[in-house]
Structures are given as structure tokens and as C-alpha cells.
Amino acid sequence: MLPEVETVRRKIKTRQDLTQDITVAAWLEEFLMRKRKIEETTRRSYEGHIRLYLTPYLGQLRLDQLKVSDISLMFEQIEEFNDTIAERRASPDPAVRASVKYRRPISITTMHNIRATLRHALNMAVRQDRLIDFNPAAVLEMPPKTRPKPLVWTEDRVRTWQADFREYRRTEKQRRSGRRVDPIDAYTSVPRPSPVMVWTPAQTRLFLEEAQRHRLFALYRLIALRGLRRGEACGLRWKEVDLDGQALTVNWQLVQLAWQVHEGTPKTDASVRTIALDAETVQVLRAHRQRQLQERLAAGSAWRDSGFVFTQPYGDRLHPQHVSDQFLWLAYLAGLPPIRLHDLRHGAASLMLAAGVEMKVVQETLGHTSSAFTADTYTSVYPQVATAAAEKTAALLLDDEDQTQPGKLISLRA
Incomplete structure (x- = not known):
């Protein structure tokens, strides 16, 4: 079967082998092999994202056919599984609860980190090997990553x-x-x-x-x-x-x-x-x-x-x-x-x-x-931090000679 015209054009444009199709999983494996000079913690993070999420959800797709919608669907499926975890944890059946005993919902922060790993890997495919001419992970819209306030x-x-x-x-x-x-x-x-x-x-x-x-x-x-x-x-x-x-x-x-x-x-x-x-x-x-x-x-x-x-x-x-x-x-x-x-x-x-x-x-x-x-x-x-700031701000409006009279303010028209 002959390849599609658009596929041939893309491969010629990016100087790829016309007889070879690279999957997302194959490229992610290559990406990890090239990332030699990184901290061990960073490597473990990349490996975890690739093994647990990116390869299972996207690995079988051809790299040059990966779309924004494919990545979006991956996160939708992760969110669906989050709901499944919550439902099973609330079940009265011990066997159902046990099925998710060691499974934790994936936070929005982790999802952003998963996307960051994919974006980094695809950027390498664009800039170094020119395997693709567009990075779909870079334009994917995601909910804002909010850091919880203490x-x-x-x-x-x-x-x-x-x-x-x-x-x-x-x-x-x-x-x-x-x-x-x-x-x-x-x-x-x-x-x-x-x-x-x-x-x-x-x-x-x-x-x-x-x-x-x-x-x-x-x-x-x-x-x-x-x-x-x-x-x-x-x-x-x-x-x-x-x-x-x-x-x-x-x-x-x-x-x-x-x-x-x-x-x-x-x-x-x-x-x-x-x-x-x-x-x-x-x-x-x-x-x-x-x-x-x-x-x-x-x-x-x-x-x-x-x-x-x-x-x-x-x-x-x-x-x-x-x-x-x-x-x-x-x-x-x-x-x-x-x-x-x-x-x-x-x-x-x-x-x-x-x-x-x-x-x-x-x-x-x-x-x-x-x-x-x-x-x-x-x-x-701490509430006292905000209270102290409020008192210091109010003190600026007090007349220097009337510091002992908290209720008397400086005239702003003087």
C-alpha cells in the first residue's frame, strides 16, 4: 500500500527515511537515551511519565501523526480514571475498595508535568532530528496549575x-x-x-x-x-x-x-x-x-x-x-x-x-x-502578619505630633 501524499511530503520536508515509521513510544525511548546529563530525580520523573502515561495512551501512534486531540484525549481518560478511583473508594464493598487501595488520583500539577515531559521530547524531535514540524503538546490548553496556599x-x-x-x-x-x-x-x-x-x-x-x-x-x-x-x-x-x-x-x-x-x-x-x-x-x-x-x-x-x-x-x-x-x-x-x-x-x-x-x-x-x-x-x-501590616499602613495617616491619639488623622488637603 502506497503512503499518503501528505505523509511523503512531510518526510521529505523533515529529511526522514521514507520507508520508516516512528511511533511515539519509539521516539520517547530514544529521547530517554539521549538525556544522559540530567539529575537522577529528573530522569526518574521522565521515566515515570513515559512508562505510566505517555506510552500506554499514545505510544502506538505514529509520531508524525500525533495530534493535539490525541493528547487531550489522554488527559480526559486520566480524569475519568480519577473519578473511578473516587467512586470505588466510596463503595460499601470491601473488594471494590481494595481494587484501588494503592491508586492515587492524578493531580492537575502532575498532569502539567506529564505534558511538560512530552513537550520536551517533541521539541527535540522538531529541532534536532526534524522528524516533525509541529509540536502538538506545546499548544494544548490545560486547566491552570494552581499551587495550594498554606x-x-x-x-x-x-x-x-x-x-x-x-x-x-x-x-x-x-x-x-x-x-x-x-x-x-x-x-x-x-x-x-x-x-x-x-x-x-x-x-x-x-x-x-x-x-x-x-x-x-x-x-x-x-x-x-x-x-x-x-x-x-x-x-x-x-x-x-x-x-x-x-x-x-x-x-x-x-x-x-x-x-x-x-x-x-x-x-x-x-x-x-x-x-x-x-x-x-x-x-x-x-x-x-x-x-x-x-x-x-x-x-x-x-x-x-x-x-x-x-x-x-x-x-x-x-x-x-x-x-x-x-x-x-x-x-x-x-x-x-x-x-x-x-x-x-x-x-x-x-x-x-x-x-x-x-x-x-x-x-x-x-x-x-x-x-x-x-x-x-x-x-x-499567620493572621498577625496581616494585622501588623494593616496597623503599619494606618499609622502612616497619623499626625506625628498626635501619635497618642489614634483617631485623629492628617488632613489630606493640607
Whole structure:
């Protein structure tokens, strides 16, 4: 059978072999082979998008015939499966619920990331190999990717969550015919007002009081007050900590990919930074070092001198997931509403802003690339930040000589 005229024209225009048809799956495999000089986390992300979504939905199509509608249909099918997951989870039939036990709905952010992987691969086909002359992924319209705003755990929100938590445990225990309900599973399963929640200063203090008895207390304090990322805290080495100078430098991080742990550089150039430490945190780190030396003596020849600040009892590096699991237990034992470990970093940003720290300083401490991102994410998380800003604005309208009379304003016609 002879090829279509338009197909021949396209292949001649893009200098392709007239006898060869390249599928989307074949090109995506070639794309991965060429992406050699990328971070391991980026590679895993590309591989996951291609294996789970792009190849199953689009792989059998010819690369030069891929249309915008094909990609749009893929996302429609993903959204349909999201609905299926929600329906099955709500089913009274245990077998139906079990069929989606380990399946999570695909968020709009993940869909944008899947499209970004495809767009990048197709751009390479356009620019480098000239296999196609148009990138359909580049013009596909998608719903806006909105970043969830952090919300603070106010008293009303805590009361509502506690009631939902008690009801969830009661329902689960009844469904399991009185068998034990895993407390952490219940603790993390009850919906929250926002995917990103922040503790109040008082709640953070309660957590640190509970964590003080744990051997990783210094790690949690660094995240809570200085906003280190989990991987940055796990990857911190003693040679990067200057206790006398009250500072530490972030140069490395431990990255968890599936269950494997890899050591790599921080997320961006801005993430490589020096962070000032308060006097109390320095004392906590000194105490942590003494405890680590005692563990080294107790381990004897079994000790592994990894050089990390935070280690397992025998000196090996920590697994990041272990740090997250311990965090949830400590938060639960402290009687606090749940947040993710990464939300403790969000809390650090909010604490700094509530304390009046300049936005630029907060940005540099957190390792953000721009202060605009920091401001957009964290401004007015705590009510007192917004209240203080309102009071400062109103104060500008007061006559200098009448600062003691809050009700008397300057005449704007003077």
C-alpha cells in the first residue's frame, strides 16, 4: 500500500527515511537515551511519565501523526480514571475498595508535568532530528496549575478536624469489626482544610517539646526554625557546620527515588546557601554531637564514619522516609493536627515573616530563586502578619505630633 501524499511530503520536508515509521513510544525511548546529563530525580520523573502515561495512551501512534486531540484525549481518560478511583473508594464493598487501595488520583500539577515531559521530547524531535514540524503538546490548553496556599491550623479548624478524626476512627473500627485501627493511618487519612497546613507558633513549640526526647530533635528544630528541606537536613555534614560562627552551609542533599537514596546537589543554585543559626540551636547541635560521640563509642568497630550530622545509631546515613515517619509519630504523640514534614519548612517561613524578618532574608534562608515566589506563597499565612501590616499602613495617616491619639488623622488637603 502506497503512503499518503501528505505523509511523503512531510518526510521529505523533515529529511526522514521514507520507508520508516516512528511511533511515539519509539521516539520517547530514544529521547530517554539521549538525556544522559540530567539529575537522577529528573530522569526518574521522565521515566515515570513515559512508562505510566505517555506510552500506554499514545505510544502506538505514529509520531508524525500525533495530534493535539490525541493528547487531550489522554488527559480526559486520566480524569475519568480519577473519578473511578473516587467512586470505588466510596463503595460499601470491601473488594471494590481494595481494587484501588494503592491508586492515587492524578493531580492537575502532575498532569502539567506529564505534558511538560512530552513537550520536551517533541521539541527535540522538531529541532534536532526534524522528524516533525509541529509540536502538538506545546499548544494544548490545560486547566491552570494552581499551587495550594498554606493555611494555618486555627482553633476552629482544629476542632473540626478532631471531630472528623474521631468519627473516622469510629467508622473504621466498626468496618473492621472491632479490629485495631492503625493510628497513624487514621491520622493521615482524615481530610484537611488544605493540602498544605501550617502550625501556629504555639503548636510548633508543643511539637519541639515532644521531639526534644528524640535523638533527631536537632534535625526537626533546624527544619522548624531555619526551613531546611528534608533532603538538605539528611545530607548535612559536620564539615559544613560552623558552631562557633553560628552558621551552616547547604551543599548537598539526600534524595529518595522510590525507596533508593541518592546523594546529589540541591534543587537550584539558590539552594546552595549559608544559613545563620540562633544561639539555642547551636547549643542543641552541640548536645547532638556529644550524643553522637557516645553512640560512636558504644558501637565500637561497628561504627561507620559517614560524616553526616544526622545518622542512624551506627553512623550510617539516614533514610529520608524514616525521618518523615518519625515526624508523624511525634506530631501524633504531641496531640497536634497533622501536617507534612515539608509543611514544617513552610511554618519556618511563616514564623520568620511573623517575626518581622525581611522578605529577601526569608527567601535566601529558604533557598528560593526569587522573593516573588516567597511572597506569593507565604504572605499573611499567620493572621498577625496581616494585622501588623494593616496597623503599619494606618499609622502612616497619623499626625506625628498626635501619635497618642489614634483617631485623629492628617488632613489630606493640607
